[in-house]
Amino acid sequence: MPRTPRHAVLAPALAAALLLTGCGADVTSDSAEPDRTTVKRCGEPVPYRTPERAVAYEGGSADKLFSLGLADRVHGYVMPPANPPVSESPWAADYARVKMLSDDLLNKELVVDARADLVVAGWNSGFSGQRGITPEILDKLGIQSFLHTESCYNYPGHPERQTPFKALYTDLERLGAIFHVERRADEVVRDLKRRAATVREKAPDGPRVPVFLYDSGTDRPFTAGKQVPPNDIIEAAGGRNVFAGLDERWTQVNWESVAEAEPEVVIILDYGDQPAKKKIEFLKRSAHTRELPAVKRNRFFVLDYNEGISGPRNIDGLEKFGAYLRELPR
Structure with missing residues (x-):
């Protein structure tokens, strides 16, 4: 993919940082590496290249990406039997566009074989030290990773604690920054918050x-x-x-x-x-x-x-x- 000129990257990256500063996405542009955006992975600031071959573990990860309109950046998904059929998903058409890589647990060999440039999963629900696939291990292989903030409260070395709904909104904002679809992420989060607020208002x-x-x-x-x-x-x-x-x-x-x-x-x-x-x-x-x-x-x-x-x-x-x-x- 052709490199974008430096000035063309810095302007939207700065705009995105200003847009997301108030909503907890913890995003900064990296002037030393203008093709990267630094976003928190749990409590750890990580510079991300824009992914082109993402791999998602389970429906929650894939749904987050698809809700942001990123099906063309998703290479495939891993879907264990616990998940209901993807044909029942609101994003069934997007699932049909990408590969089902496995119906088993996430593993290192699978993402390496897929030539993934980003793996999206939760800590201890996808990523696992016991199974030999952690963000640290993938970092050493040059494969980027993103953890669900909801799973970060006991992430070793870089814990982050947010309530589950807030964590969902944060994930969408952070993924929006990583993929440079901040405006779409903002729209999705606003709509989810509005719907949640409506239910709260109607509570018995x-x-x-x-x-x-x-x-x-x-x-x-x-x-x-x-x-x-x-x-x-x-x-x-x-x-x-x-x-x-x-x-x-x-x-x-x-x-x-x-x-x-x-x-x-x-x-x-x-x-x-x-x-x-x-x-x-x-x-x-x-x-x-x-x-x-x-x-x-x-x-x-x-x-x-x-x-x-x-x-x-x-x-x-x-x-x-x-x-x-x-x-x-x-």
């Missing part, structure tokens, strides 16, 4: 309904702590996540603590390979849960997997759950 009056999110697990359940999007979905809709006190992302608890919380609504996270119907059947027959207020009153809300992991479909999930809570009898 009175005490907040206690809500338990059931991800999976029979011996011990997995649920949502305060560091993942369902916590913000529940809160913004007018409910109360019974495990909001856990400074965790997706985490394991025990059935005794679920029973003590007496949830009046159960959110079922609907995986592609673990259907919500089977999870509901388990909760209805298990001695641990069949007497829960939510189960006895059949108050189950199904949240799509891609509405529960960090991505623009979080706001779709919020709107649906907000409508569900408003319709509950009081």
Whole structure:
């Protein structure tokens, strides 16, 4: 690709920095390397070249890129079985334009073979020291990486803590700066914030309904702590996540603590390979849960997997759950 003249790069980069300074994107132009834009990767300022062959891990990463109109910069995606079919996505046409690279977990060999110049994933949900694919490892290979800010609260060496919805908006702003589509990112973020604010304004009056999110697990359940999007979905809709006190992302608890919380609504996270119907059947027959207020009153809300992991479909999930809570009898 021909190099852009120095003066043509600096002007839009400076404009982007001024535009995004007030919205938390932490973007600066790099006068020493005019073809790069410095953006935070979790808490670490990183200079990025404009990507041309991005690889996205899971629906949330791909959705963020596609929502910014970047399908032509995405080489492919990795989509484990937990994700529902991409044909159900609002960006199904964009998924059809790029390659599905694997239906397994993200790994170093895959992104090297793909000649990726950017990998988008979460910390410990895509990137993993145990599996040998971390931003540090990719840096040494000359492959850029971007982590979901929602996953950064315990990122080694460079942690960053933001509430899940704020982290979503920050990701879109930062990706907008990396790809030089700041105006599009600003439009997308404004619309998501507007929709979220509308749900908050309509939230039911009175005490907040206690809500338990059931991800999976029979011996011990997995649920949502305060560091993942369902916590913000529940809160913004007018409910109360019974495990909001856990400074965790997706985490394991025990059935005794679920029973003590007496949830009046159960959110079922609907995986592609673990259907919500089977999870509901388990909760209805298990001695641990069949007497829960939510189960006895059949108050189950199904949240799509891609509405529960960090991505623009979080706001779709919020709107649906907000409508569900408003319709509950009081």
